[in-house]
Each structure stands twice: as C-alpha cells, then as structure tokens.
Amino acid sequence: MSETFIQADDSITLWGIIIIWASVSIYLEQRYSWASKVTGAIIALVGAMILSNTGVIPLESPVYDAVWSVIVPLAIPLLLFHVNIKKIWKESSRLLLIFLLSSIGTVAGTIVAFFTLRNHIPFLDQLSGIFSATYTGGGVNFAAMSAKFDTPEAIISSAVVADNLMMALLFIILMMIPAIHLIRKWYPAPHVEQVEQSQSDDDKTLAESFWKRKEISLKDMALSIGTAFLLVIVSLKIAEFFAAIIPSGDNASFFNNLLSGIIGDQYLVLTTLTFIALAVFPNYFSGLNGSQEIGTYLIHIFFVVIGIPASIPLIIQTAPLLLLFAFIIVVINLLLSLVFGKLFKMSLEEILLASNANIGGPTTAAAFAIAKGWKQLVGPILIVGTLGYILGNYLGTFLAVWFGSIM
Known part of the structure; x- marks a missing residue:
C-alpha cells in the first residue's frame, strides 16, 4: 500500500478527520441551499473520496473498522427510539415485495454482464456468483462467497476495489434521484413530501428546518447513549450465541442456514430487541430527546468512512472491466426496481431503499x-x-454453477 500523509495507525488524527468532516458536511447542509439539495451524506462521502484518492488518508485503517463495528450498530437503536411501531408491519410487507422484485434485477444484471464480458475477465463465473450474492444482500455476502470459491487473491482484491467504488457512486445516484422532478412526477413520494412540508421558514434550508433546535438535557444524552449501548451489547451476545450453536454453511440444511441468518445476525437481533423494548417501555423512549440527532450524527460519520475505500486510481490500474461489470449489474437492478415499483404502485422511497438494500445491504439502506x-x-x-x-x-x-458449466 502506498504511503499517505496520515498513516493508518495514527488513530487520533484519522478519528479527528472523520468526525470533523462529518461535522462540516452537516453544517454545510444546514447553512447553504445547494448543500441541502446535495445532502450532507453525499458531501461526507465525496469529501472522503477526495481525501483518500489524493493521498491524505489511507484506504484502510483499524479506525474505519471501528466505525463499522461500533458506530453503525450504535446508531441503529438511537434512530429507532422514536419510530411508530404500528406502521412498521405495513411498511415491511410492501418493502418485502419490492425487495424481492429488486433482487430479480440483480440476477438479470448479472446475466447480462456475464455474457457481455465473459471473454474479457478471467474467473468471471466465480466473480458472477460473488457479485450477484453481494448485490442481493450487501458486503456480508462478499466475504462468504469469496471464501466459497478458490478465486485468486489478486482477482478478489480488484473485485473489492470495484465494489467499493461502485457503492460510493450508487449512494450519490440514489441520494440525487428524489430531487429529479421528472421522476417525482412518475412516482408517489410521501416521505419526501413529509420532510419538505416540515420547512416552515423560507430563510432556512430544508435540512435546517427538519432538524429544528430541541430541548435536550444531560440525562437525555446519558440515557439515550447508555440504552443504545446496552441494546447493542445484548443483541451481539445473543447473535453470537445462536450463530455458534446453529450449523450453517454449505453442509447445513436450508432451514439451519435460514435460522442462523435470522437469529444469528446481530443487526436483525438488534432491531428486534429494540422493537420489543419500544413496545414494553413506550413512555421511557418517548421521553428521550436527542436520540434522533445523535444517531444521525453517527450516520454521517459512517458515510465519511463509506467513501474512503473508493480508490479511483487503483481500479483504473487493476481492473476497469470489473467496475464496468459491477456497473451493468447495478444499473439493471435500479432500472428494473423502478419498473417493478411503477407496476406495483410502490413509492419512490420504497423502491430506492429496496435497491439500496440489495446492492449495499440493510445497514447502508437504513x-x-x-x-x-x-x-x-x-x-x-x-x-x-x-x-x-x-x-x-x-x-x-x-x-x-450455471456460468461455470458454459465457460
């Protein structure tokens, strides 16, 4: 790995850069109308891409791993503390349908990409399996499928770079789509409209109006963060326990793989545990102010880290065709998701989130x-x-297996 201005083991400086840039992105979003339209998330992501691609910060560091393992799980319950549980099941059933339809887009995109590039990329049958799995459930599947096949490490490394860059580009595209007037005419967007209607002061940006100043006490902050950490720790231990005792993998039955994937997954257990807590202690959670703001701030830190591994020079040097391969899959997934969403009268938000959950996994979609x-x-x-x-x-x-039989 090439030398960078800030070294990978300089933890305090890297943490500082990530947190400062996340803070700047939020400030710009709430201060300037152009930044509010672009969104703080894109500003955070693109800024991180610039820092990593110009050699200021490294592409890999234990600091970034800590964001994935600590910051992201912590943000999820904080953002769920004020969710209306009664609406969850209705929204889940609709999202399940468009999610499954969106996965058809991934399969179709992989087939098109494979037959287009099979004479130009080595081990494309295995890579097709890896990318189709990844673009149906996110990066968790990349690791699982990479271990499954005996693909050369150099090919896997190039695929990782292509996937990271493609994910960064996809986030930018998804963030911008709701602002396109032509698309807004074709699809209902109730959640976008709800956010827009919260803007009551013409002198304020949309983001500033949405995140109005609220009363928050030290006790609110202590209980919000403390409760979130408690839920994260308990859910992690529960998931680890079940993952250890339930057989999973190639030799396990479909039922065991399904069961392990449900109760052995930290994020699903965390979400379920948070919903149970909300149902049992509704007054406690409704009285916590500031959890939304803290969670959203942590998510902006996450978006900074998402942009860091997207090395443009590295993908140009190693495997530009792999980026094209990933691009074909993602574009067809998004297009078919929009088509299916129109046919089944889905909202724009549901369509975009389903596509995001397919390509990037549930955590990035959240x-x-x-x-x-x-x-x-x-x-x-x-x-x-x-x-x-x-x-x-x-x-x-x-x-x-199919592609391997015809190569």
Missing part, C-alpha cells in the same frame, strides 16, 4: 433512509434487507 429523514422506513428496511444475507448466497451459488 443509513440512506436516516440521511433523507425517512424515519418510518428505517426499521422495515433493516428487517427486510436482512433476508438478502440468505437469499443472496443461494442466488450467487446457482449463477456461479
């Missing part, structure tokens, strides 16, 4: 919903998107 202010969709997309962990590996295995 972050997208949070960044856009679609609070009622955070819980449902976490629940529905987790199914991609299971579905993706089966689809990926099927496609890899």
Whole structure:
C-alpha cells in the first residue's frame, strides 16, 4: 500500500478527520441551499473520496473498522427510539415485495454482464456468483462467497476495489434521484413530501428546518447513549450465541442456514430487541430527546468512512472491466426496481431503499433512509434487507454453477 500523509495507525488524527468532516458536511447542509439539495451524506462521502484518492488518508485503517463495528450498530437503536411501531408491519410487507422484485434485477444484471464480458475477465463465473450474492444482500455476502470459491487473491482484491467504488457512486445516484422532478412526477413520494412540508421558514434550508433546535438535557444524552449501548451489547451476545450453536454453511440444511441468518445476525437481533423494548417501555423512549440527532450524527460519520475505500486510481490500474461489470449489474437492478415499483404502485422511497438494500445491504439502506429523514422506513428496511444475507448466497451459488458449466 502506498504511503499517505496520515498513516493508518495514527488513530487520533484519522478519528479527528472523520468526525470533523462529518461535522462540516452537516453544517454545510444546514447553512447553504445547494448543500441541502446535495445532502450532507453525499458531501461526507465525496469529501472522503477526495481525501483518500489524493493521498491524505489511507484506504484502510483499524479506525474505519471501528466505525463499522461500533458506530453503525450504535446508531441503529438511537434512530429507532422514536419510530411508530404500528406502521412498521405495513411498511415491511410492501418493502418485502419490492425487495424481492429488486433482487430479480440483480440476477438479470448479472446475466447480462456475464455474457457481455465473459471473454474479457478471467474467473468471471466465480466473480458472477460473488457479485450477484453481494448485490442481493450487501458486503456480508462478499466475504462468504469469496471464501466459497478458490478465486485468486489478486482477482478478489480488484473485485473489492470495484465494489467499493461502485457503492460510493450508487449512494450519490440514489441520494440525487428524489430531487429529479421528472421522476417525482412518475412516482408517489410521501416521505419526501413529509420532510419538505416540515420547512416552515423560507430563510432556512430544508435540512435546517427538519432538524429544528430541541430541548435536550444531560440525562437525555446519558440515557439515550447508555440504552443504545446496552441494546447493542445484548443483541451481539445473543447473535453470537445462536450463530455458534446453529450449523450453517454449505453442509447445513436450508432451514439451519435460514435460522442462523435470522437469529444469528446481530443487526436483525438488534432491531428486534429494540422493537420489543419500544413496545414494553413506550413512555421511557418517548421521553428521550436527542436520540434522533445523535444517531444521525453517527450516520454521517459512517458515510465519511463509506467513501474512503473508493480508490479511483487503483481500479483504473487493476481492473476497469470489473467496475464496468459491477456497473451493468447495478444499473439493471435500479432500472428494473423502478419498473417493478411503477407496476406495483410502490413509492419512490420504497423502491430506492429496496435497491439500496440489495446492492449495499440493510445497514447502508437504513443509513440512506436516516440521511433523507425517512424515519418510518428505517426499521422495515433493516428487517427486510436482512433476508438478502440468505437469499443472496443461494442466488450467487446457482449463477456461479450455471456460468461455470458454459465457460
């Protein structure tokens, strides 16, 4: 790995850069109308891409791993503390349908990409299995499918870079779509409209109006963060316990893989545990001020880290065709998601979140919903998107075996 101005082990400086840039992105979003339209999430992501691609910060660091393992799980319950549980099941059923339809887009995109590029990319049958699994359930499936096949490490490394850059580009595209007037004419967007209607002062940006100043005490902050950490720790231990005792993998039955994927997954257990707590102690959680703001701030830190690994020079040097391969899959997934969403009268928010959950996994889809202010969709997309962990590996295995037989 090439030398950078800030070294990977300079933890305090890297934490400082990530947190400062997340803070700047939020400030710009609430201060300037152009930044409010672009959104703080994109500003955070693009700024991080610039810092990593110009050699200021490294592409990999334990600091970034800590954001994934600590900051993201902590943000999820904080954002769910004020969710209306009564609306969860209705939203989940609709999202489940469009999520499954969106996964058809991933399969179709992989087939088109494979037959277009099979004479130009080595090991494309295995890579097709890896990418189709990844773009049905997110990065969790990438690791699982990479271990499944005996693909050369250099090819896998190039695929990781292509996937990271494609994910960064996808986030930018998804963030911008709701602002396109032509698309807004074709699809209902109730959650976007709800956020827009919260703007009551013409002198304020949309983001500033949505995140109005609230009364918050030290006790609110202590209980919000403390409760979130408690839920994260308990859910992690529960998931680890069940993952250890339930057989999973190639030699396990479909039922065991399904069961392990549901109760052995930290994020799904965390979401379920948070919903149970909300149902049992509604007055406690409704009295906590500031949890939404703290969670959203943590999500902006996450968006900074999402942009860091997207190395443009590295993908140009190693495997530009792999980026094209990933691009074909993602574009067809998004287009078919929009087509299916129109046919089944889905909202724009549901369509975009389903596509995001397929390509990037439930965690990134929840972050997208949070960044856009679609609070009622955070819980449902976490629940529905987790199914991609299971579905993706089966689809990926099927496609890899099929393509391997015709190469």
